[in-house]
Amino acid sequence: xxxxxxxxxxxxxxxxxxxxxxxxxxxxxxxxxxxxxxxxxxxxxxxxxxxxxxxxxxxxxxxxxxxxxxxxxxxxxxxxxxxxxxxxxxxxxxxxxxxxxxxxxxxxxxxxxxxxxxxxxxxxxxxxxxxxxxxxxxxxxxxxxxxxxxxxxxxxxxxxxxxxxxxxxxxxxxxxxxxxxxxxxxxxxxxxxxxxxxxxxxxxxxxxxxxxxxxxxxxxxxxxxxxxxxxxxxxxxxxxxxxxxxxxxxxxxxxxxxxxxxxxxxxxxxxxxxxxxxxxxxxxxxxxxxxxxxxxxxxxxxxxxxxxxxxxxxxxxxxxxxxxxxxxxxxxxxxxxxxxxxxxxxxxxxxxxxxxxxxxxxxxxxxxxxxxxxxxxxxxxxxxxxxxxxxxxxxxxxxxxxxxxxxxxxxxxxxxxxxxxxxx
Amino acid sequence: xxxxxxxxxxxxxxxxxxxxxxxxxxxxxxxxxxxxxxxxxxxxxxxxxxxxxxxxxxxxxxxxxxxxxxxxxxxxxxxxxxxxxxxxxxxxxxxxxxxxxxxxxxxxxxxxxxxxxxxxxxxxxxxxxxxxxxxxxxxxxxxxxxxxxxxxxxxxx
Numbered sequence: 001x002x003x004x005x006x007x008x009x010x011x012x013x014x015x016x017x018x019x020x021x022x023x024x025x026x027x028x029x030x031x032x033x034x035x036x037x038x039x040x041x042x043x044x045x046x047x048x049x050x051x052x053x054x055x056x057x058x059x060x061x062x063x064x065x066x067x068x069x070x071x072x073x074x075x076x077x078x079x080x081x082x083x084x085x086x087x088x089x090x091x092x093x094x095x096x097x098x099x100x101x102x103x104x105x106x107x108x109x110x111x112x113x114x115x116x117x118x119x120x121x122x123x124x125x126x127x128x129x130x131x132x133x134x135x136x137x138x139x140x141x142x143x144x145x146x147x148x149x150x151x152x153x154x155x156x157x158x159x160x161x162x163x164x165x166x167x168x169x170x171x172x173x174x175x176x177x178x179x180x181x182x183x184x185x186x187x188x189x190x191x192x193x194x195x196x197x198x199x200x201x202x203x204x205x206x207x208x209x210x211x212x213x214x215x216x217x218x219x220x221x222x223x224x225x226x227x228x229x230x231x232x233x234x235x236x237x238x239x240x241x242x243x244x245x246x247x248x249x250x251x252x253x254x255x256x257x258x259x260x261x262x263x264x265x266x267x268x269x270x271x272x273x274x275x276x277x278x279x280x281x282x283x284x285x286x287x288x289x290x291x292x293x294x295x296x297x298x299x300x301x302x303x304x305x306x307x308x309x310x311x312x313x314x315x316x317x318x319x320x321x322x323x324x325x326x327x328x329x330x331x332x333x334x335x336x337x338x339x340x341x342x343x344x345x346x347x348x349x350x351x352x353x354x355x356x357x358x359x360x361x362x363x364x365x366x367x368x369x370x371x372x373x374x375x376x377x378x379x380x381x382x383x384x385x386x387x388x389x390x391x392x393x394x395x396x397x398x399x400x401x402x403x404x405x406x407x408x409x410x411x412x413x414x415x416x417x418x419x420x421x422x423x424x
Numbered sequence: 425x426x427x428x429x430x431x432x433x434x435x436x437x438x439x440x441x442x443x444x445x446x447x448x449x450x451x452x453x454x455x456x457x458x459x460x461x462x463x464x465x466x467x468x469x470x471x472x473x474x475x476x477x478x479x480x481x482x483x484x485x486x487x488x489x490x491x492x493x494x495x496x497x498x499x500x501x502x503x504x505x506x507x508x509x510x511x512x513x514x515x516x517x518x519x520x521x522x523x524x525x526x527x528x529x530x531x532x533x534x535x536x537x538x539x540x541x542x543x544x545x546x547x548x549x550x551x552x553x554x555x556x557x558x559x560x561x562x563x564x565x566x567x568x569x570x571x572x573x574x575x576x577x578x579x580x581x
Contacts (some may be wrong), residue, residue, distance in 0.1 A: 011489075013496075013499050014500065014511060014518070015497045015500035015501075015511070016495060019493065019494075023526065024518065027529075037529045038529055038533040038535075039555055040525070040529035041526065041534075041553040042533050042537070044526075045477065045552040048480055048552070049477075050552075051473070053475055056452075057444055057447065057476070057479060058448065061444070061448060097534075143532060154435050192496070202567055233455070233459050237451070238455045241452045242455065243453050245448065264441060267441035267445055268437045268440070270442040270444060271479050271485050272483055273468045274444065275479060275480045275483020276483070276484070276492060276494050277442060277479045279480055279484045279487075279493075288429055348543060371503055388498075
């Protein structure tokens with residue numbers, strides 16, 4: 001097993017795509033052990049035979065049509081009407097906009113990319129530093145994987161067998177807490193640096209109402225989806241399909257932001273994103289089998305329980321461990337590799353899997369922003385042209401704010417479990 | 425070479441986009457037929473799963489062609505140009521070796537799983553493994569093309 005771990009780290013450092021970083025050592029393990037080679041293809045193929053996994057491409061498509069179709073722009077205008085008069089007006093708009101976008105897309109990368117393309121250039125023109133603007137795009141993107149629907153929560157639900165509906169509802173309060181924490185941090189920094197509001201006074205109520213009316217088709221969508229889910233019309237996976245079709249129809253026929261010619265391009269891009277993410281999921285199923293064969297979950301469990309049998313102490317240790325791991329590993333890979341191992345630990349300690357799921361997804365999302373390795377970090381910096389060093393310095397206060405929220409959610413489980421227990 | 429790249433794009437970008445549209449339409453149609461018409465669309469599940477596997481397997485060809493496969497380039501990018509060049513070549517070779525091994529596994533899977541079928545369609549399930557093998561074959565071709573391009577840019581310096 002040692003040689004497999006060394007091979008894994010070596011391939012990772014060499015810059016090999018993550019899926020092949022997982023595949024290579026797994027194949028090496030199978031070569032060193034008497035197992036049938038067909039198991040590789042069998043595990044990879046069967047890992048995709050999961051209907052709930054279809055939600056991933058559906059929300060990717062929904063996010064793409066929202067970004068192009070005009071939904072994102074109208075939500076931005078509404079956010080501007082609500083918080084544009086606060087200190088650091090544009091930055092506040094960026095954060096609040098992410099809460100709205102998060103209610104439809106579910107991907108931190110998609111959200112950060114939308115903000116990096118739309119809000120960051122305007123922020124720079126208005127005197128914000130590129131680093132600060134880029135960090136706003138990335139940090140506010142962390143709300144999306146917590147606010148339902150969330151691709152991260154869907155994958156966690158699939159890996160653990162936890163109800164995706166309960167996970168979705170469990171993410172609502174944490175997403176609002178994260179938004180409040182980020183808005184507060186933006187306000188503090190803007191006040192110190194003199195980042196002025198976008199406008200001197202609050203917009204008249206009539207104007208705000210007009211913008212809300214303009215964004216009505218976008219605002220109605222999450223409500224319709226939650227009602228449809230609770231009403232039993234469709235499953236969380238089918239909800240993704242309906243969201244994608246809804247975003248397509250609104251973008252094409254109502255807001256007229258999408259042209260027919262652009263549809264194939266959007267579908268191509270969505271298919272590429274889907275393949276990128278789910279190929280990692282397929283290869284990780286092989287790795288999780290190997291970890292099970294090596295009894296890694298049991299070893300991990302006994303190691304953690306030897307430190308303490310208090311669930312909060314263990315949860316804090318897991319959080320610290322994941323935060324460190326998140327700086328060097330891709331968030332999805334962290335989740336796929338460790339969730340099957342950690343599941344045994346949390347079940348033995350009596351932790352609610354919905355609570356753990358939301359905490360874990362938030363933790364891995366923070367990992368996706370922290371340098372040196374993070375997909376959200378790379379997505380944002382590649383669009384805005386910000387250096388990793390500048391980003392890292394500007395991210396510190398937002399990192400602290402997000403970590404505070406993480407530990408608050410870890411230590412106060414009802415913040416996550418209250419709504420799902422009430423509704424299910 | 426351009427026509428060959430076009431074929432790869434067709435297989436790695438256009439086909440997955442069409443398959444993704446099929447998945448989306450089939451699942452949405454199933455919801456509509458079930459809730460509005462009170463009927464059932466039995467084949468929806470199988471069609472969706474099959475097309476979905478196609479999106480992933482063929483989609484990675486496109487991702488590989490456009491150098492969009494998710495990886496950690498941080499450490500490699502810190503290197504000076506010359507060693508970075510060689511390391512990039514090594515990366516392509518490693519991917520080729522791994523892909524070969526997956527093809528071998530896919531062939532073994534096709535040979536051994538003759539009996540499992542998609543229930544409503546009646547098609548054998550080994551076609552998913554076969555598609556994986558084809559995708560890996562195409563990834564090898566893409567890696568060879570990129571190795572060739574890497575060699576040419578080195579020669580041009």
